[in-house]
Amino acid sequence: MSGLQAVVKRKLLRSLYFAFDLAVMGAVLVLAGLFYVHEYGETVVNRHSEKLILQESSIVAAADGTVLRRIPLPESGYRMKAELEEMPALLVDTFLAVEDRRFYSHQGLDYKGIARAFFNNALQMQVSEGGSSITQQLARNLFLNRDKNMLRKLNEASIALALEKRLSKHDILQLYLNQIYMGEGQYGIKAAAEHYFGVTQLKELDIMQIAALAAIPKGPSIYNPADNSGLSVKRRELVLSLMWKQGLITHEEMKAAVKEKYQPPSIVRERLIGASYIDAALTEASQRTGKSKRDLQTGGYTIVTGMNTAAQRALEEAFQNPNLFPPDGKDQQVEAAMAMLDHRTGDVVALTGGRNPSTGNLNRAVVDARQPGSAFKPIIDYGPALESGLYTPDSVLPDRKTAYGSYKPENLNGVYRGQTTMKIALQQSINAPAVWLLKQVGISKARGFAAKLGIDLPKEDNNLSIALGGLHTGVSPLKMAQAYSVFASGGVFREAHTVRQVIDPKGHVLYTYNAGQRQAISPLTAERMTGMLQSVVDEGTGKKARLNRPVAGKTGTTQLDLPGISSKANRDLWFVGYTPEWTAAVWMGFDRTDKDNFMTAGSGMAAALFSTVMSNAMEAR
Known part of the structure; x- marks a missing residue:
């Protein structure tokens, strides 16, 4: 064999060995990739299976059923869950046509869609198209971020395969339609339908509304129907065209839907009321059910309270009137709190923990921190x-x-x-x-x-x-109202409560207030006390609490008693009283009373506030 042949042979062998090594490495990489795809998704889903149970905004309702608040989720949005069976078939079919036509034929990955996206991305030299199936979108939304890179896509595919093994197609589609972000803080089809169209029963959605909802996921901020740029209309028309081409609607139905104009729901959004009340109700519901406040807020519960909305509005409107309060201090505003009960039932009909209450703030109506004085x-x-x-x-x-x-x-x-x-x-x-x-x-x-x-x-x-009301820790307005309610009800104690019922998402009653009562004191004691307290309002220190109906009650004042400060300086002003219908306690004072922040007004101001609130509340109820 010539030298040249030997050289060629060696080069050929080296090439073969190199090719073999590459093949082995490629095979190892493929096997490693397959192992990763198989194991990663299974691990993530198993470790974080709680994410398959979607959080849902709970509802706090007034005594008459009025929804006071839908509680926002931690991501500052709202979700109402719906079963797939609650959704019209046309809505489900439209979402499948727009988002994943081969949903029922693939096992989590739509390879045709992936190939199309790969080809388009290669042409554009960037990752601009995903080709993701509904299962992949669900995997990303539940477990991953929205970064567009190859590792995230690999993880997304892995989780999608794991979800397909764990859940049925029915459950995956239902999760997707409840989880998907629909713009303006709304998550899921049901929340979006109510938010954009005022529709609470999904099967009442018309063709245009269904198309508008299916148009949103592509770009929730620009394609939601409330957007005024015109992009949402074009996207909706594109979806309607697709619905027709897929045989979901007729040509005539498509044309009619295209002509239909979007009309936002004619719901008058009133000023939110009851921030302090709702905080108190959530705390009480947690104590009664044993569930954490977070669970109660995000579990889709309905918490029915005893709030009388007319009384709550009357209370909050009065608290916005500065003329009903003593002058502010040097660096603090005079604060106040008030609790109102229906002593015939124990319902807390209205409550506020401050003059400008907000969720999570100090709730002075329920904190045992103030000296009640003569009250x-x-x-x-x-x-x-x-x-x-x-x-x-x-x-x-x-x-x-x-x-x-x-x-x-x-x-x-x-x-x-x-x-x-x-x-x-x-x-x-x-x-x-x-x-x-x-x-x-x-x-x-x-x-x-x-x-x-x-x-x-x-x-x-x-x-x-x-x-004389000099207590070690003090007492709250709610407890003072509770105590006086026994006098008002002939000696019968009915526990003051903000929560009537807690109902779970499936409509099962988790808790109901047990309207038990006990004869705490003798009826004669209650009758005689009421007579004496009426004389306080008619002829004594509580004259400013008078109404056009019988009122019994008592004022209370605690003095500041600081060296160098006038003896007329006061720390706490109270009035606690009742009519035949309701009992209420009012407190006024500073959060931190000192030489620069004290009141010279007397407890007549608390009595006058009681009169204003009770009068307006009873007139409005």
Whole structure:
């Protein structure tokens, strides 16, 4: 063999060996890729299977069924889920025609679509077309980001194959139609149908509306029907043409739908009300059901509350009127909170935790943080005395300056009458008789009476200062309203509640308020207390709470008591009272009371706010 032949032979062998190595490497890479595609998708879906259960906006409703709020999802959008059977066949077929014609014939990957996209991308020298099946789109939307690169496409394909193994075609399509983003914060077909067309029953959608919905996924921000650029109309016409070509509609139906103009729903979107109320209701629903607030917000639940929308609006409108509040401080606004109950049922009919409440803010109506002052006297002094049977409204009590060890209570105006009746002592909010009466009845019995009204005092309150509302931690307006509601209802305790029912997405009742009641105090005690509290409004410190119907109630004031500050400076202003229908508690004050932020107004302002809110609420209900 010549030298030349040997050289050629060696080169040929090297080429063959190189080709063999390449083939082996290629085979290894292909096998590795197949293994990756098989394992990656299975792993991701198994580890994050919770993503196959879509979050759904829960609904908070008023007592009359009015939807108060659809709670936004964490991604700041809204979703209402629908079964595939709720959707008209034409809508489903149209989405398949637009998004994935071969959906029922492939196993997650539409190879023809992929080949077409690959060819077009190669021509344009960039990844501009995906060729993704519905399963791939679902895989991307649930588990991946929207980056356009080869690794993401490989991961998308892998997850799509895993989804096809795990779920039926029915379930994949249903998930897709509920998950897909439809513009303007709407997720899924049902939310979009209501948002854009006011249609709540999907089978009521007409041909134009179906085409408009199917046009959106290609570009939710520019192809939704509310877009004014005209792009959505052109896209809708393209979809209608496709529907006709696929034999889904007739030519006449297509032409009629093309002529149909989009009309946004004629729903008057009223100002949202009840931010504080809804926060309180979600907290209560969580306590009653054992579910987290997040689960309740994103699980598609319906939370039916006891809110009376007329009362809530009247309350919030009054809280927007600065003339009903004391002047602001140097660097703070005077705050306020109010809770209103229907003492005949225990429903909280209205509630606000501040003058400008918003979701998640401090809810002053439910926080036990304020000293009730003289508004606490019926609960801790006069109520227990009446219940003991040893005293009546006409009982004569001493009104003298008395020291109880280191505790030396004084009448606010420094005037002492020597003696007075219980009725007058309460009516004029005289301190000395109240403390004396608590001493006679006993702190233990008085605290037991308060507990029957829903106020459990801690051991730190085992002292006579509670006679004038000096509490260790304070009390909330809601608890004060709850306590007075027992007087209003003839001595019957009905637990104050914001939540009537919690219903799951399938319509099953998860929780219903048990309207149990108990005779907490004697009817006679309640009757006598009501008579005394009416005299407070008619002739005493609560005159500004008067209405054109009977009102019983009590004012309360706590002084600032800081060195160098006027003795007229106040920390808390209260009025708690009731009509035959409703009981309410009002508090006013600063979040941080100091030398620059205090009130010189008296509790008459709280009484006047009570009167304004109750009057307007009853007129509107």
